[in-house]
Amino acid sequence: MSDSIEDLFFIDPHVHMISRTTDDYRAMRKAGVVAVIEPAFWLGQPRTNAGAMLDYFSMIVGWERFRASQFGIQHYCTIGLNAKEANNEKLADEVMDLIPRYANKEGVVAIGEIGYDDMTDLEEKYFHAQLDLAKKMDMLVLVHTPHRNKKEGTLRSMDLCEEHGLDPSRVIIDHNNEETVEDVLDRGFWTAFTIYPGTKMGNERMVEIVKEYGTERIFIDSAADWGHSDPLGVPKTAKLMLQRGISKEDVKKLTYQNALDAYGQSGQFNQDDWLNRPLIDQRQTFSGNTVLRGGHRPFVEEDMTDNDDDIIIQ
Amino acid sequence: MTNHQNNLNTEKIRNLILSWLSKRLDKDSLQKLTDIASRLIYKAEDWEVFSSVSGVPRFIPKERLNLSDAELIEAKRLRAGWNPASWRTDQIGRTLLLLSLAEREKDEFLDKLEKLFISSDMEEAVALYQSLPVLPWPNELTERAAEGVRSNITSVFNAVALRNPYPSEYMDNVAWNQIVLKALFVESPLYPIIGIDRRANPELAKMLVEYAHERWSAGRTVSPELWRPVGPFIDDTNINDIEEVLKHPEEIQKKAAILALLDSGSTSADSLLNEYSELRVKLKSEGVTWDDIGIQFERINSTGN
Numbered sequence: 001m002s003d004s005i006e007d008l009f010f011i012d013p014h015v016h017m018i019s020r021t022t023d024d025y026r027a028m029r030k031a032g033v034v035a036v037i038e039p040a041f042w043l044g045q046p047r048t049n050a051g052a053m054l055d056y057f058s059m060i061v062g063w064e065r066f067r068a069s070q071f072g073i074q075h076y077c078t079i080g081l082n083a084k085e086a087n088n089e090k091l092a093d094e095v096m097d098l099i100p101r102y103a104n105k106e107g108v109v110a111i112g113e114i115g116y117d118d119m120t121d122l123e124e125k126y127f128h129a130q131l132d133l134a135k136k137m138d139m140l141v142l143v144h145t146p147h148r149n150k151k152e153g154t155l156r157s158m159d160l161c162e163e164h165g166l167d168p169s170r171v172i173i174d175h176n177n178e179e180t181v182e183d184v185l186d187r188g189f190w191t192a193f194t195i196y197p198g199t200k201m202g203n204e205r206m207v208e209i210v211k212e213y214g215t216e217r218i219f220i221d222s223a224a225d226w227g228h229s230d231p232l233g234v235p236k237t238a239k240l241m242l243q244r245g246i247s248k249e250d251v252k253k254l255t256y257q258n259a260l261d262a263y264g265q266s267g268q269f270n271q272d273d274w275l276n277r278p279l280i281d282q283r284q285t286f287s288g289n290t291v292l293r294g295g296h297r298p299f300v301e302e303d304m305t306d307n308d309d310d311i312i313i314q
Numbered sequence: 315m316t317n318h319q320n321n322l323n324t325e326k327i328r329n330l331i332l333s334w335l336s337k338r339l340d341k342d343s344l345q346k347l348t349d350i351a352s353r354l355i356y357k358a359e360d361w362e363v364f365s366s367v368s369g370v371p372r373f374i375p376k377e378r379l380n381l382s383d384a385e386l387i388e389a390k391r392l393r394a395g396w397n398p399a400s401w402r403t404d405q406i407g408r409t410l411l412l413l414s415l416a417e418r419e420k421d422e423f424l425d426k427l428e429k430l431f432i433s434s435d436m437e438e439a440v441a442l443y444q445s446l447p448v449l450p451w452p453n454e455l456t457e458r459a460a461e462g463v464r465s466n467i468t469s470v471f472n473a474v475a476l477r478n479p480y481p482s483e484y485m486d487n488v489a490w491n492q493i494v495l496k497a498l499f500v501e502s503p504l505y506p507i508i509g510i511d512r513r514a515n516p517e518l519a520k521m522l523v524e525y526a527h528e529r530w531s532a533g534r535t536v537s538p539e540l541w542r543p544v545g546p547f548i549d550d551t552n553i554n555d556i557e558e559v560l561k562h563p564e565e566i567q568k569k570a571a572i573l574a575l576l577d578s579g580s581t582s583a584d585s586l587l588n589e590y591s592e593l594r595v596k597l598k599s600e601g602v603t604w605d606d607i608g609i610q611f612e613r614i615n616s617t618g619n
Binding site for chain 1: 432433435
């Protein structure tokens with residue numbers, strides 16, 4: 001059949017790889033994921049000083065990008081102060097000074113993920129401040145919509161973006177569901193869905209949404225992190241969509257092309273990066289660390305075929 | 315303005331960089347870079363300083379500078395040992411911005427420079443470390459350079475260690491010895507380390523011999539370049555190791571052992587040389603140098619394996 005998944009490439013435009021293992025990277029690559037975007041977010045444990053955030057930002061532009069490259073995956077990120085930690089005013093003020101130090105770096109595709117969590121005054125204050133900064137630096141914005149009170153949070157997020165004069169075509173609204181999709185599409189924003197068991201979208205529901213709303217300005221991500229989540233959310237959903245009769249062309253838009261078009265506007269997210277990337281060489285190491293420990297034989301990629309089964313099981 | 319521990323004329327270097335870039339960039343990119351550079355000298359706020367340095371590749375292509383011989387001579391005239399032959403346009407664009415920032419007060423410059431290092435991504439780190447030889451206040455930057463040596467991404471380490479005159483001029487023996495040892499460890503060549511012969515010292519020679527022992531015990535070989543800084547310190551304690559290398563099946567290893575012996579001048583070295591006079595004569599007639607050994611070994615390594 002022509003609708004096989006084999007020759008599709010995928011982008012996971014929202015995944016927190018610093019919480020994932022090397023096995024995940026290998027599995028993602030095997031499943032066809034070629035590029036990931038790591039939005040700056042909270043780590044489960046709240047940070048109590050700006051230095052922790054500085055090291056985190058350095059990590060997602062540095063080590064994590066390097067680590068991903070060792071598994072044949074191109075890694076990008078967004079930089080921003082998340083809504084949860086915006087509630088620590090002292091921390092938030094200091095982090096606001098750090099963001100410009102990172103936002104203009106190579107491979108930083110947007111300010112994000114920013115937005116509301118509990119919709120407090122402080123969350124709103126730093127949401128405003130970061131939209132201002134995005135405008136000033138001419139950057140895309142990735143908006144995280146809240147788990148609770150989602151619809152109101154989503155509508156207000158879009159109001160704020162418009163109030164700051166941001167073009168909706170340069171803003172990605174993420175974690176949508178059946179209740180928010182129509183408004184977000186109608187107002188011209190990019191409409192992202194997160195395939196995340198329990199709290200966000202299941203992939204069967206995603207199929208229904210695509211059948212109803214089509215594929216324009218819609219794409220999916222896994223938002224896999226330290227919670228019960230699945231870094232293969234994008235390829236698995238692609239497979240299900242093909243099984244449910246969605247055309248391959250549409251699946252490609254939802255799992256690759258639309259994310260590329262949205263984030264490609266940054267000038268920092270280019271197909272060429274992964275189509276013409278250098279071959280993997282795990283002999284390269286980063287800042288005193290290698291992805292290999294204890295005399296593991298380095299995997300040096302000769303071509304695009306995957307012969308990296310060098311894990312010894314005895 | 316001339317300053318600052320190393321008598322660098324940073325303004326002249328900036329003008330030189332601009333003259334190179336004016337032949338290589340389109341008019342708009344050059345204008346943009348010049349504007350940013352002059353803002354950084356005086357008035358740019360912090361956020362603008364940091365995002366300017368980060369943002370250079372957004373408007374300057376990552377292309378080889380390909381400096382002419384005349385241009386390279388000019389570089390060395392302004393800063394002895396400075397060799398930007400392999401640099402790219404975006405990298406030297408970043409150097410230009412650092413040099414603009416360097417026109418500010420010493421403390422302010424050093425503070426901003428350190429912040430740039432701390433939050434650098436990989437490409438920025440390379441540009442920052444390879445700029446060390448043209449930055450003012452070099453005595454204040456030794457710790458930072460040592461941190462770069464600790465970095466284990468090869469391109470960042472190489473930016474400090476290779477083709478960079480800074481380490482041999484400013485770093486102490488402890489740091490220097492780490493550079494040489496680590497270069498071997500990450501399989502970087504030694505011949506592009508500026509000052510590799512001048513900074514040879516007995517502690518380093520001892521460490522290198524120990525390292526060779528460790529590798530041999532694990533059934534691995536060592537780079538023939540390892541013996542380059544050992545040569546001047548060949549004595550009764552390590553002459554057996556050199557003899558071992560002379561028995562190596564590969565010609566390049568044998569040649570390295572002979573060169574090391576020639577650098578020694580000790581009586582034990584001389585008597586060993588007499589045993590291998592044939593090889594010694596051959597080496598002499600071929601005019602083989604340490605750099606030749608390094609280049610040849612690098613070639614074998616990149617095509618073999």
